Amino acid sequence: xxxWILALDISHWTLTLDVRLMEQPEAVREAFEQEFGRFAxxxxxxxAAFDGLxxxxxxxxxxxxxxxxxxxxxxKSALANLKKQIGRAAAEERAQFxxxxxxxEARIAEEIAKVERALxxxxxxxxTERERLDVTLPGxxxxxGHVHPINLIRQRLEDIFVAMGYTVEDGPEIENDFYNFTxxxxxxxxxxxxxxxxxxxxxxxALRSQTSTVQIHAMQRRQPPLRVIAPGKVFRRDTPDxxxxxxxxxxxxxxxxxxxxMAHLKGTVTEFLRRLFGTDxxxxxxxxxxxxxxxxxEFDFSCFKCGGTGCALCKQSGWIxxxxxxxxxPNVLRAAGVxxxxxxxxxxxxxxxxxxxxxxxxDDIRLLFENDVRFLEQFD
Ligand SMILES: [Zn+2]
Numbered sequence: 001x002x003x004w005i006l007a008l009d010i011s012h013w014t015l016t017l018d019v020r021l022m023e024q025p026e027a028v029r030e031a032f033e034q035e036f037g038r039f040a041x042x043x044x045x046x047x048a049a050f051d052g053l054x055x056x057x058x059x060x061x062x063x064x065x066x067x068x069x070x071x072x073x074x075x076k077s078a079l080a081n082l083k084k085q086i087g088r089a090a091a092e093e094r095a096q097f098x099x100x101x102x103x104x105e106a107r108i109a110e111e112i113a114k115v116e117r118a119l120x121x122x123x124x125x126x127x128t129e130r131e132r133l134d135v136t137l138p139g140x141x142x143x144x145g146h147v148h149p150i151n152l153i154r155q156r157l158e159d160i161f162v163a164m165g166y167t168v169e170d171g172p173e174i175e176n177d178f179y180n181f182t183x184x185x186x187x188x189x190x191x192x193x194x195x196x197x198x199x200x201x202x203x204x205x206a207l208r209s210q211t212s213t214v215q216i217h218a219m220q221r222r223q224p225p226l227r228v229i230a231p232g233k234v235f236r237r238d239t240p241d242x243x244x245x246x247x248x249x250x251x252x253x254x255x256x257x258x259x260x261x262m263a264h265l266k267g268t269v270t271e272f273l274r275r276l277f278g279t280d281x282x283x284x285x286x287x288x289x290x291x292x293x294x295x296x297x298e299f300d301f302s303c304f305k306c307g308g309t310g311c312a313l314c315k316q317s318g319w320i321x322x323x324x325x326x327x328x329x330p331n332v333l334r335a336a337g338v339x340x341x342x343x344x345x346x347x348x349x350x351x352x353x354x355x356x357x358x359x360x361x362x363d364d365i366r367l368l369f370e371n372d373v374r375f376l377e378q379f380d
Contacts, residue, residue: 021089025100028078032108035072039065043114045121055126062119069112079105149379150249150368153356154231157251160275161229164268166253169228171214173207173235180206183216183335184292199235199246207235211252212292215328215347218254219336224343225257231352242364249352256328256338256345262295265325265346269299273322277304284319293326293347304358313361320358323350 041049042061050058073079079101086098147155158168171179180186181193191197192209199207214230222228231251238244255264270283281304285297300321303314310316325348330340353368360379362368367375 021085021093021097022100024082024085025097025104028082029104029107031078032072035068036111039068039115040111042118045118045125047118050118050122053122053126055123055130058119058123058126062116062123065112065116065119072108073105073112079108146376146380148368148376149356149360150352152379153359154249154251154352156276157352157355158229158231160272161253163275164271166227166229169214169218169230170232171208171211171217171230173233174201174205175208175213176205178335179213179216180208183332184210184212185329185331185335186291190291195237197237199237209236210234211250211349212347214252215254215292215332216336219256219333219338224338224345227255227257229253240366240369242366245353245365245369247369248365250349251352252347252349254328254345254347256333256343258343260327260344260346262327262346265297265327265348268346269325269348273301277301280307282308285325288324288326290324290326292329292332293324294329296324296326298324299348313358322354323348325349 039061041047071077082101082104086094086101089097162168180198181190186192198209201207211230211232211234214228214232218226218228218230229251230253231249233247234250235247238246240246253268255268266283266285270281273281273283280302282302284300284302286300288296288298290296298321300319302308303311303318303320305311305313306318308318310318314320325346328345328347333340333343333345353365356362356368357365
């Protein structure tokens with residue numbers, strides 16, 4: 001009695017298993033059909049499903065189809081799993097099961113291949129169309145760029161100084177302590193060395209806070225007599241506002257020769273300003289202090305707008321402050337390997353941005369750095 005029930009149970013269980021085995025290819029096919037559905041409309045390159053499709057769309061669909069193939073025929077797919085079961089199937093079912101699996105495999109491969117071909121043909125056609133050259137089309141107008149206002153002014157300044165016998169020098173924007181401070185006679189305790197004023201990069205290096213650093217490089221490289229200007233970017237830790245920006249442009253002038261005096265400095269700055277604003281311009285030097293010059297002076301010029309009678313630009317003073325200057329400090333000459341007993345020199349510097357603001361009558365320095373095309377286009 002017991003034995004009989006057991007046998008029935010086994011038989012029932014075996015039967016169930018076999019039926020489920022034969023159902024499996026059908027289940028895998030259904031799963032494939034469901035996912036493949038959205039690709040099925042692309043069967044045949046003439047299919048209306050391709051109408052209005054761009055090359056990029058077709059290429060994306062091709063990639064998605066390739067993913068689908070991996071999912072449904074790859075090593076970890078349900079189909080691969082079915083193939084593994086062929087060997088384990090009961091002998092009397094094996095042939096039928098194997099045939100069902102093979103038919104399924106062939107069908108999946110064929111469906112995918114058909115759509116893939118149609119997609120590839122369409123992609124090739126769209127590529128050809130894109131590359132076809134229509135010689136009757138009007139040429140595309142290239143939008144011409146133009147020089148930034150700072151560079152326009154910089155070029156004007158360079159032209160004037162080159163005509164006066166100066167050469168244009170360039171120097172690094174990242175400097176070590178020696179070039180940025182020590183050689184310029186800036187003492188250890190000077191506030192300019194504070195991280196609140198200077199951008200330090202890695203240990204011992206800083207973004208140059210003035211173009212005066214180029215003086216040292218130029219003297220070391222060329223040895224006097226020399227006449228150079230050094231236009232370029234400088235960096236200071238300022239919060240941007242209408243008159244300040246943490247990065248701005250300076251131009252530095254340096255003359256070192258035998259017998260150079262303050263008279264040469266005044267004559268040079270005045271001549272430069274006359275060439276820029278006209279022969280009526282007057283200059284004025286006010287005593288000042290800079291660590292790298294002695295004596296030092298700030299220089300102003302008579303307002304080019306009102307001619308010195310007073311206006312809004314010069315704040316009714318008749319004068320416009322421009323920059324700093326002075327006779328090169330003997331310590332600076334020594335630091336660059338120049339003998340102060342034999343040579344003397346003068347240096348001056350001012351902001352190119354400031355000059356730009358004056359000449360174009362701008363009310364905010366930040367306009368020069370925001371790269372707003374609507375602003376920049378006015379300088380075409
Ligand atoms: Zn004025």
